[in-house]
Amino acid sequence: MKIIWIVMTVMMLCACSSLTSRLLNTPNQLELRALQERSFDGNDMNAMMRNIIATLQDLDFIIERADAELGTITALKTSEVNTRLTISVRKQNNNQLLVRTSAQYGNDQVTVAKFYQDFYAALHKAIFVDIHAVE
Numbered sequence: 130m131k132i133i134w135i136v137m138t139v140m141m142l143c144a145c146s147s148l149t150s151r152l153l154n155t156p157n158q159l160e161l162r163a164l165q166e167r168s169f170d171g172n173d174m175n176a177m178m179r180n181i182i183a184t185l186q187d188l189d190f191i192i193e194r195a196d197a198e199l200g201t202i203t204a205l206k207t208s209e210v211n212t213r214l215t216i217s218v219r220k221q222n223n224n225q226l227l228v229r230t231s232a233q234y235g236n237d238q239v240t241v242a243k244f245y246q247d248f249y250a251a252l253h254k255a256i257f258v259d260i261h262a263v264e
Contacts, residue, residue: 164245166229168221174200177218177226180255210235
């Protein structure tokens with residue numbers, strides 16, 4: 130009976146330490162929001178939505194839903210583990226739009242800065258090409 134008690138106690142301690150290490154290694158909500166949000170000059174929400182959709186398609190995402198009125202886009206990239214992006218666009222002020230991207234890899238939220246940096250770098254390029262479109 131004593132051995133069962135010891136084994137159960139050790140298992141509970143291991144589970145708690147694993148959970149604690151996962152919680153401590155993830156950024157807090159403010160840091161995560163800083164990774165997920167970018168401000169862009171301009172106030173044309175439709176153009177921004179088109180650029181986001183084009184960027185997602187260039188990155189092999191499938192657009193599941195796009196709602197221009199709400200300013201939201203949901204996209205999925207299928208592979209061994211699915212990656213789902215939810216993007217919202219809203220006016221920050223008269224001259225800027227705020228884009229927030231939330232990503233899930235499988236069932237876990239993406240908290241890696243490089244993932245968001247790469248997405249926003251591709252979006253910046255799409256916006257640049259759109260603004261400087263050459264016929």
